[in-house]
Amino acid sequence: MPTDVPEDSEENAAKCDSMTLPSTPTVRRGSTPLPIKHQLRREEAVHDECDWTSGAAGPSVSPNSFSPALDDTPTVTVEGRPDGPLRIALLGQNGVGKSSLALALAGDMDRTASVDSDGEGYVHTVTVDDEESTIIIYDNWRQDLSALQCEVCVLVFSVTDRRSFHRTAQLRLLLRETQPQTPIILVGNKSDLVRTREVTSQEAMSSAALFNCLYLEISASLDHRTVELLECAVRLARGQSPWPPGTSAEDMSGGGQRESITSRAKRFLSSLVPRYPREREVGKFLRQKSRSCHDLGAL
Numbered sequence: 608m609p610t611d612v613p614e615d616s617e618e619n620a621a622k623c624d625s626m627t628l629p630s631t632p633t634v635r636r637g638s639t640p641l642p643i644k645h646q647l648r649r650e651e652a653v654h655d656e657c658d659w660t661s662g663a664a665g666p667s668v669s670p671n672s673f674s675p676a677l678d679d680t681p682t683v684t685v686e687g688r689p690d691g692p693l694r695i696a697l698l699g700q701n702g703v704g705k706s707s708l709a710l711a712l713a714g715d716m717d718r719t720a721s722v723d724s725d726g727e728g729y730v731h732t733v734t735v736d737d738e739e740s741t742i743i744i745y746d747n748w749r750q751d752l753s754a755l756q757c758e759v760c761v762l763v764f765s766v767t768d769r770r771s772f773h774r775t776a777q778l779r780l781l782l783r784e785t786q787p788q789t790p791i792i793l794v795g796n797k798s799d800l801v802r803t804r805e806v807t808s809q810e811a812m813s814s815a816a817l818f819n820c821l822y823l824e825i826s827a828s829l830d831h832r833t834v835e836l837l838e839c840a841v842r843l844a845r846g847q848s849p850w851p852p853g854t855s856a857e858d859m860s861g862g863g864q865r866e867s868i869t870s871r872a873k874r875f876l877s878s879l880v881p882r883y884p885r886e887r888e889v890g891k892f893l894r895q896k897s898r899s900c901h902d903l904g905a906l
């Protein structure tokens with residue numbers, strides 16, 4: 608371990624800890640405190656894993672190539688589609704809701720989630736577009752990022768935590784270096800916490816557009832839009848368009864959010880203004896931003 612602590616060591620450590628798992632293979636809610644012994648081991652792992660952040664990029668991997676180190680290595684079909692479990696990795700800063708999301712995606716509500724033979728991910732069978740697929744959801748990646756082999760990466764941040772949003776940008780840069788072809792989905796979690804929101808849908812969408820990836824806003828706790836996320840991830844993992852057949856990206860734009868009733872009502876009322884000049888004042892009033900709640904647009 609180097610004795611000199613680089614200026615950005617705290618940032619590097621934070622980057623790395625988003626890729627760690629508890630050292631025990633059992634399933635643990637992220638909110639449950641780890642025993643001190645495990646916390647120390649986890650810290651050691653974080654420091655050990657910092658090597659990959661110093662520029663040692665791993666081998667370039669195509670989306671349909673798989674790590675020979677993994678026992679469940681799927682084969683690739685003639686069409687280039689993976690003929691085996693579709694692996695979906697959830698990455699992001701601690702506390703953003705990865706464990707909650709993994710359980711929601713893996714069907715925890717029906718108690719059908721299970722852990723694979725290595726205790727690393729939830730194995731689940733899903734039917735998307737009338738086709739059945741087995742998926743493995745990696746809650747958190749404990750090895751260095753260059754060793755990550757998956758069909759889709761889901762980068763999770765909390766819309767109530769700007770720092771977690773910046774972490775996803777760092778992770779995307781690293782992923783683009785190590786596996787440029789792997790589809791990425793940017794996910795803003797905790798959309799239910801409207802009043803404590805720190806990241807707007809617009810800036811998240813701009814960021815996603817910059818990296819040419821999908822953006823979805825969800826609430827893992829409320830199980831809001833998690834099914835949509837799962838379906839998008841499965842389609843991308845199959846090498847298809849993320850949208851339901853017959854749906855365009857435009858239909859699904861807006862961070863996965865359709866126009867709210869409030870904005871539809873405003874648009875409707877505004878359209879009446881030119882025809883009724885006396886109503887202009889009303890239109891002006893409606894366009895004023897509320898001072899009591901700056902974030903009504905998110906409702």
Ligand SMILES: Nc1nc2c(ncn2[C@@H]2O[C@H](COP(=O)(O)OP(=O)(O)OP(=O)(O)O)[C@@H](O)[C@H]2O)c(=O)[nH]1
Nearest residue numbers: 636637638701702703704705706707797826827828
């Ligand atoms: N309000 C709200 N809280 C959430 C949501 N998702 C997760 N949480 C809460 O956020 C906290 C952290 O969630 P976890 O699922 O443990 O987060 P994690 O990213 O797995 O955390 P680590 O295991 O530490 O990496 C828990 O208290 C969850 O109940 C959400 O959509 N809305």
